[in-house]
Amino acid sequence: MARTVLIVGCGDIGRRVARLESAEGRGVYGLARSPETAARLVRQGITAVHGDLDKPDSLAGLNGGWTTLYYFAPPPAAGDGDPRLAVFFEALPVRCLPGKVVYVSTSGVYGDCGGDWVDEERPPRPQTARSRRRLAAEEALMAWSRRYGVTVVILRVPGIYGPGRLPLERLCAGVPVVRQEESPYSNRIHADDLAEVCVAAGTRAAAEGVYNVSDGHPTTLTDYFHAVADHFGLPRPPAISLAEARRVLSPEMLSFVEESKRLDNGRMLRELRPRLHYPDLERGLPACSGGHPQGFQVAPCADGLRVFGHRPT
Known part of the structure; x- marks a missing residue:
């Protein structure tokens, strides 16, 4: 039988997965x-x-029958769970369920781990409403899996970077970072590599359960902003204390500043065996230099710095 896949949430990562699956001749x-x-x-x-x-x-007419289902749609921005996920899986016809579901969650479900290395055995302890919704979605999906016997893979994903996924506007605005000695550890994965991991999870027969996803080279959050600034020839952002950051940073930024962990990606490497093109920032950032698809580009200016301007539309 020809292999077909359905992608729910055809954003940036969904389109990258679609290209990889299409290149293998899959519908x-x-x-x-x-x-x-x-x-x-x-x-x-x-x-x-x-x-x-x-x-x-609108989902009443779903026919089903896809070999693999990739679910990338986020939960709503408010509430305690993910009614979108519940509605979709309730609508799938029981007579022709997918053989496997790959769900992209967040490493935020672990909460703050004080900079410890974290593997999949670490009990989730989400600290933000966003992460609690993701954990609720994971639990609902696993309950559905047990009910119908469908294999589910949950990918706990940290920060995603790539073209159009860099903090360039923040750097241009001079938003401060926490000083190095107080900065939390952060983890990341290049968008192309995340797509590779998703497809590996969807195609490897033994893939099942929870996997941490990262390039395996965590750095402090401040190191990350410095690396991006240096690569694009921008001034490094000003550094402030953690106490001051709690006064001046947005609640969204604080949610990252106040959680520190280093993801152990060993299970992902052993069992999914993805081809990581960018196993660290040093190799990943040059692949982000071809412009910014959300309306910005990088260009040299007279004083040797680089500036960002809106592309013509």
Whole structure:
């Protein structure tokens, strides 16, 4: 039987996964909430399946039958769980469920670990509402898996970087970072490598359960901002104390500053065996220099610095 995949959440990572799956000759379908989204998916070689996760009635016609289901859609921005995920999996016809589900979660479900190395045996202890919603989605999906006997892979993903996924605007604005000696550890994965991990999780027969995803080279959050600034020829951001950061940084930024962990990606490497093109920032950042798809580009200026300007539309 020909292998087909459905991608729910055809954003940046979904499109990268679609390209990898298509390159292997697999039929790729994507959930589209509007005619405009459907047309965009078709232009990218993805067969559109109409449905809106916020409108349960729109999912009534799902036919099912896909070999692998990639679920990348985020939970709503408020609430305690993920009603979108619940609605979608309830709508799947029981007679033709997928053989495997790959779900992208967040490493934030571990909460603050004081800089410790963290493997998949670490009990989750989410500290933000966003992470609690992700853990609730994980638990709901695993309950569904036990009910129907479908293999589920949960990928706990840290910060994703790549073209269009760098803190360039923040650096240009001079937003401060926590001084090095107080800065938390952070983990990351290049967007291309995350797509490789997703496809490995979807294709390797033995893949099942929870996997930490990262390039395996955590640094402090301040090191990360310094590396990006240095690579693009921008001034390094000013450094402030953690106490001052709690007064001036946004709640979203504080959620990253106040959680420190180093992800152990050993299980991912042993069992999924993905091909990581960018196993550290030193090799990953040069692959981000081709421009910023969200409207910015990097160009030399007279004084030797680099500046960002809006691309013509």
